[in-house]
Amino acid sequence: MTTVIRQDDIIASVADALQFISYYHPKDFIDGVHQAYQREESKAAKDAMAQILINSRMCAQGKRPICQDTGIVTAFVNVGMECKIEGDMSFDDIINEGVRRAYQHPDNVLRASILADPDGARKNTGDNTPAVIHYKIVPGDKVEVHVAAKGGGSEAKSKFAMLNPSDSVVDWVLKMVPQMGAGWCPPGMLGIGIGGTAEKAMLLAKEALLDPIDIQDLQARGASNRAEELRLELYDKVNALGIGAQGLGGLTTVLDIKIKDYPSHAANKAIAIIPNCAATRHAHFVLDGSGPALQTPPSLDDWPEVSWDVGDSVRRVNLNEVTKDDLLEWQPGETILLSGKLLTGRDAAHKRLVDMIAKGEPMPVDFTDRFIYYVGPVDPVREEVVGPAGPTTATRMDKFTRTVLESTGLIGMVGKAERGPSGIEAIRDNKAVYLMAVGGAAYLVSKAITNAKVLAFEDLGMEAIYEFDVKDMPVTVAVDTKGEAVHETGPKIWQAKIEERVVEVK
Known part of the structure; x- marks a missing residue:
């Protein structure tokens, strides 16, 4: 008997799932971060994970995005051969209508980040469509959908290679992960695809990230195949690199390693890595013809009670009065609370500024003795002055x-x-400085912003130059006036500490 699935039910289910994952982390991810937080010994990494956990709970309570980059939508759709889709739209159009409704929901507006004509005009589509959609036709009478919202920062760190059949997967991964830096916002997961063709390996890596965190269960029962052996080996060896939360150095870089493989041509061994960041967002639903498949909200009891106290010794900086001479005292790794007026600007604004400088045109804003925040905030709703505004x-x-x-x-x-x-x-x-804010804590950061107004380039939307009034915005000195960078020194220190422990155990 054929199951009739209404297009309106698919649209409603997609829209609901994307709203849901914008503010609810999966429980397995929260548990994984909390376990890592409890065992972490690096203060900087522990502070970063505390902010991630606090931000996550705040988003669950306030129903606002975990990260200001609300992602590009990927959908994996399994269509049962005994299903009939009732409606007048193509399946792609159905999925994209669900995306459109989710991202334009008035109670929780999500940032539109998708640009058409990617090597030309790069014009924002305005509603975060189109999604990237993958289909399978399978036996059965249901439609099964996985949706994920993937941030640009983590997607940009994806890696691919065509290895020789005799090359080591472990060696290649351990070479690639340090090259990925911290822009993918660890701690998170690495999805690894092995085999097939070039595009199949990438697809396997992305699909692997849909699985829940279960590395501790695997450690307890032991590996039963080659993919599980690789997961266990890489989990230990990637964490032994000492990269740590946000790349600051620490014990946990990955919460899990996920691997999918596929038969390969005898001459090839395709391999891909796609990381999932601290804003891990995915959901699953099944349509059986009975109506929309809506997500079930978790209990707030699923979130641990974590506090983050910077202490009395923290440096507090008034941005309205700071001078270049003041910066000379700031130490790498030091926590600073910023208050005062903070400018914003990212890729498009910087490109326009540099073009204006080249033409000898006056600047639209006085940047003298000012700080600029690399951010593209979410539009505000209700009483907010700005939406989630992470770096x-x-x-x-x-x-x-x-x-x-x-x-x-x-x-x-x-x-x-x-x-x-x-x-x-x-x-x-x-003799300038670079300060790091925690990626994946966008709602928490936004609570430090008391006012926001556009000063220049309003046509750039979320990439315009804003002026924020901030109060006690937490940041870390990542590059000081001498050029010392904590993302270089921190992982080296912790890699050495981890190696010492391994030697002692042996």
Whole structure:
């Protein structure tokens, strides 16, 4: 007997799932981060995980996005051969209508991040469509859907290679993970796809990330196949790299390693890594013809009670009065609370500024002795002055950093993860500083923002230059005026500590 699935039920189910995952972490992820938090010995990494856990609970309570980057939507759809889809839209259009409704929901507006004509005009589609959709036709009388919202920072760190059949998967992964830096916002998961063809390996890696965190169960029962052996080996060896939460150095870099494989041509061994960040977002539902399949809200009891106390010794900085001389005292790894007026700007704004500098045009904003925050906030709702406003990946601004520092009077930057060599050199040469905010704690950060207004480039939308009034916004000194970078020193220190323990155990 054929099961009739109404297109409106698919649309409603997709929209509900995407709203749900914007503010609810999966319980397995919360449990994984909390376990890592409890055993972490690096203060910086432990503080970062505390902020992630606190932010997660706040989002569950306030029903607002975990991260300001609400992601590009990927859908995996299994259509039963005994199903009939009732409606007048294509299946792609049905999924995309669900995405559109989710991202434009008036009670929880999600950021539109999808740009058409990616190597040309890069014009925002306005509603986060289209999604990336994968289909399978399978036996059965139901439609099964997995949806995920994948942030650009973690997606950008994906890796792929065509290994020789005799090459070591473990060696390649351990070479790639340090190259990924911290822009994927660890701790999270690594999805690894092995085999098939180039595109199949990438698809396997993405699909692997849909599975729940269960590495502790696997450790307890032991491996039963090659993929599970690899999971166990890589879990230990990747964490032994000492990269840690947010790349600050620590015991936990990955919460789990997920691996899927597929038969391969005799001459090839395709391999892909796709990381999932601290804003892990995915949901699953099944449609059986009885109506929409809606998500069940978790209990707030699932979230641990975690406090984050910076202590009385923390440095408090008034951004309205800070000078270049003040920056000389700031120490790498030091926690700072920022208050005062903070400018914002990311890729598109920096590109426009550099173009204006090249043409000798006046700056639209006075940057003298100011700090700029690399962020593209979510639109506010209700009483909010700004929506979730976590940092974006700072390395994307490296190509602009020297020009901006030397031509505008800017003295400091705030962003996510590490800076590259050219960025660090520009910071050192200009005796500026780079401060790191925690990726995956966007709602928590937004609570430190008391006012927001657009100063320039309003046509760029979320990439416009804003001025935020902030109160006690927590950041870490990631690159000081001498060019010392905690994302270089921290992992080295913790890798050495972990190696010492392994030697002692042996």
